[in-house]
Amino acid sequence: MNAMLVGADTLGNIPEVLQEFGITIHRHLNGRNSSHQRKSDRLPAGTDLLILFTDFLGHNVMRHFRALAAEEQVRFIACRRSVCALKQSLDCAGLSSKQCGSCPQRCQPATSSKKRH
Numbered sequence: 001m002n003a004m005l006v007g008a009d010t011l012g013n014i015p016e017v018l019q020e021f022g023i024t025i026h027r028h029l030n031g032r033n034s035s036h037q038r039k040s041d042r043l044p045a046g047t048d049l050l051i052l053f054t055d056f057l058g059h060n061v062m063r064h065f066r067a068l069a070a071e072e073q074v075r076f077i078a079c080r081r082s083v084c085a086l087k088q089s090l091d092c093a094g095l096s097s098k099q100c101g102s103c104p105q106r107c108q109p110a111t112s113s114k115k116r117h
Helices: 012-020 034-038 058-071 083-092
Strands: 001-007 024-027 049-053 075-079
Touching: 012 024, 012 083, 034 083, 058 075, 075 083
Parallel strands: 001 024, 001 049, 049 075
Antiparallel strands: none
């Protein structure tokens, strides 16, 4: 599976984590140059997964890439740039090769925290 990564200046251990899940980095755009990110009107050919690192991106850039992924029917994940957050997001997206029944977070859709009266 080929992934496009958006955000993060350096990737650190992230390539090794992605390799454990059978994912290769197809392209990486850092989170600093927003004009470089905005001029892309399509995801690169062969992209199967879009990973957005939320702690390095603005809302407009994230919205732009999420819209591209939806338009091209490419799965996307948004998480912080940490190995733990990435592993948890990949597991919850069903991309893990192992089934974890003892996961502390049940990977359910988020519910509203508003109290109803």
